[in-house]
Amino acid sequence: MKMPNPFATHPTDAPARSGHALVIGGSIAGLLAAWVLADHVERVTIIERDHLPTAPAFRPGVPQARHYHFLLVRGRQILEMLFPGLGAELVAAGARPLDLCADLERFGPPGRAQRFVSDLQTYACSRDLLEWSIRRRVRQHPRIHFREGCRVGDLVFDQNNSRITGVWLAPRSVTVADRTEATSLSADLVVDAGGRTSRTPQWLAAHGYPTPTETVVDSGTGYATRSYELDPSIRRDWKGLLIYTRTYGASLLPLEGGRWNVLLTGMGEHAPPTDAAGFMEFIGNLSRPDLYTALEHARPISPIYGYRRTENRWRHYERLNRRPENFLVLGDAVCALNPIYGQGMTTAALGAITLDRCLRRSGWGKHSAGRKGLAARFQRQLARTLHASWLLATSADTATVRNAGDGRRSTRLIHAYMEQLYLVTRRNRRVALARYRVAHLVSPPISLLHPGVALPVIANWVRTRLAQRQRPDGQAEPGLEPPRYPSCQSGRY
Numbered sequence: 001m002k003m004p005n006p007f008a009t010h011p012t013d014a015p016a017r018s019g020h021a022l023v024i025g026g027s028i029a030g031l032l033a034a035w036v037l038a039d040h041v042e043r044v045t046i047i048e049r050d051h052l053p054t055a056p057a058f059r060p061g062v063p064q065a066r067h068y069h070f071l072l073v074r075g076r077q078i079l080e081m082l083f084p085g086l087g088a089e090l091v092a093a094g095a096r097p098l099d100l101c102a103d104l105e106r107f108g109p110p111g112r113a114q115r116f117v118s119d120l121q122t123y124a125c126s127r128d129l130l131e132w133s134i135r136r137r138v139r140q141h142p143r144i145h146f147r148e149g150c151r152v153g154d155l156v157f158d159q160n161n162s163r164i165t166g167v168w169l170a171p172r173s174v175t176v177a178d179r180t181e182a183t184s185l186s187a188d189l190v191v192d193a194g195g196r197t198s199r200t201p202q203w204l205a206a207h208g209y210p211t212p213t214e215t216v217v218d219s220g221t222g223y224a225t226r227s228y229e230l231d232p233s234i235r236r237d238w239k240g241l242l243i244y245t246r247t248y249g250a251s252l253l254p255l256e257g258g259r260w261n262v263l264l265t266g267m268g269e270h271a272p273p274t275d276a277a278g279f280m281e282f283i284g285n286l287s288r289p290d291l292y293t294a295l296e297h298a299r300p301i302s303p304i305y306g307y308r309r310t311e312n313r314w315r316h317y318e319r320l321n322r323r324p325e326n327f328l329v330l331g332d333a334v335c336a337l338n339p340i341y342g343q344g345m346t347t348a349a350l351g352a353i354t355l356d357r358c359l360r361r362s363g364w365g366k367h368s369a370g371r372k373g374l375a376a377r378f379q380r381q382l383a384r385t386l387h388a389s390w391l392l393a394t395s396a397d398t399a400t401v402r403n404a405g406d407g408r409r410s411t412r413l414i415h416a417y418m419e420q421l422y423l424v425t426r427r428n429r430r431v432a433l434a435r436y437r438v439a440h441l442v443s444p445p446i447s448l449l450h451p452g453v454a455l456p457v458i459a460n461w462v463r464t465r466l467a468q469r470q471r472p473d474g475q476a477e478p479g480l481e482p483p484r485y486p487s488c489q490s491g492r493y
């Protein structure tokens with residue numbers, strides 16, 4: 001789908017702008033929010049507690065960056081729309097262009113996925129390179145400024161306690177509770193992009209405002225990651241390898257600089273170990289030997305890093321019945337998803353697009369009347385935008401983690417349909433493509449009910465049921481590969 005590009009002209013060409021916007025957090029959501037805000041306000045300041053590296057490098061404020069960050073196709077499309085030429089810059093810096101359907105060798109519960117050339121393109125690189133490439137563009141913007149090494153410790157309200165007028169901030173090393181060390185910075189609009197650990201709920205409570213209710217779906221997914229240099233003599237016709245069951249799996253994906261990332265994931269008791277022997281044992285127990293073989297003569301070039309804070313968590317700012325004006329929240333601070341579905345950076349990009357649309361409609365730069373009620377309108381629109389991503393992540397998680405399901409017949413039906421659809425992807429290219437498009441947020445979930453997709457799925461369902469009736473052992477789904485771990489097979493979740 002070709003998307004219109006509202007940023008085809010440089011943001012400095014935009015007509016009316018006024019005011020100062022503060023963005024808390026200089027990660028993906030904060031950078032993208034700042035970029036679109038610069039089209040509407042006179043000046044944007046990003047406040048980031050880290051000192052930001054001048055080259056692609058790890059920084060402590062985003063510990064998750066050690067783990068592979070897959071850029072979904074929709075995310076790639078939005079980034080290239082916001083920053084024309086970004087893809088070429090990534091490739092020049094060593095990122096590998098990937099055709100999602102042709103370049104990845106996948107082994108999943110339905111067996112080996114077919115490979116075919118598609119229009120679903122993305123880039124494989126480290127999260128450090130991607131964030132740095134975006135940050136470099138943002139730094140070049142004449143109206144965006146960075147305050148690094150500073151932590152925001154509280155919001156500043158007007159005398160009536162109804163409007164946010166700025167923030168309190170202090171050097172990272174100092175606690176902001178000690179106001180003698182803190183300074184206040186005033187702004188017309190404050191945006192919290194502080195990630196999963198955002199302090200906004202505590203700040204709102206401290207100033208007598210209601211806090212957002214939360215929905216949490218936790219599959220207990222664990223991560224373990226290590227980087228390697230592969231033996232150059234190994235023969236392969238893929239750019240990436242994925243081997244997974246419903247509850248655990250592994251991937252081998254390229255990074256810039258000839259490095260490769262091995263990422264192990266597992267739910268609950270299948271969470272991967274972070275010691276070297278356990279790491280390789282986990283790989284040896286996968287349903288296929290391909291990854292183990294690829295690593296036999298590979299050289300590890302990093303420690304093994306683990307990560308466990310992966311629950312889907314939606315803070316419902318859209319439901320607040322009272323909120324301060326001029327204050328918005330976006331990115332992981334609103335909705336953090338189980339990272340195995342790779343949606344976080346893309347939902348951050350969708351949030352930035354939503355912010356831009358909302359500011360355009362309210363006429364922020366042109367008149368002050370449009371600013372009233374902006375926060376409520378934005379949070380509601382953001383919630384609508386996030387709905388598909390939330391549905392995809394949580395329905396996949398609840399289908400696997402049985403006790404997290406809501407037990408409703410409609411939910412069971414959706415899970416059963418998705419299960420059949422997944423099986424059909426092995427043979428039917430159209431169905432496979434439709435599934436990838438939805439998983440990459442290029443098409444809405446409802447597209448999976450299109451007759452071209454639904455008919456083969458239902459036909460397979462009927463065939464499976466008939467075959468099942470005829471088999472003396474009552475076995476269903478002849479195409480399903482059993483996972484190696486006995487507890488997965490018995491569905492203990």
Ligand SMILES: Cc1cc2nc3c(=O)[nH]c(=O)nc-3n(C[C@H](O)[C@H](O)[C@H](O)COP(=O)(O)OP(=O)(O)OC[C@H]3O[C@@H](n4cnc5c(N)ncnc54)[C@H](O)[C@@H]3O)c2cc1C
Nearest residue numbers: 025027029049061064069070152195331332339342344345
């Ligand atoms: C293990 C793991 C793997 C992931 N894999 C993927 C993937 O494959 N694909 C994908 O798209 N997404 C992935 N994600 C999600 C992705 O990391 C985030 O969604 C993405 O970074 C956008 O988050 P954010 O900018 O909202 O918050 P974050 O990236 O968490 O950044 C928050 C920023 O705010 C700063 N900050 C916080 N509080 C303050 C404060 N008080 N004052 C000043 N600065 C502050 C922090 O230092 C940080 O820079 C993964 C996440 C995890 C945990």
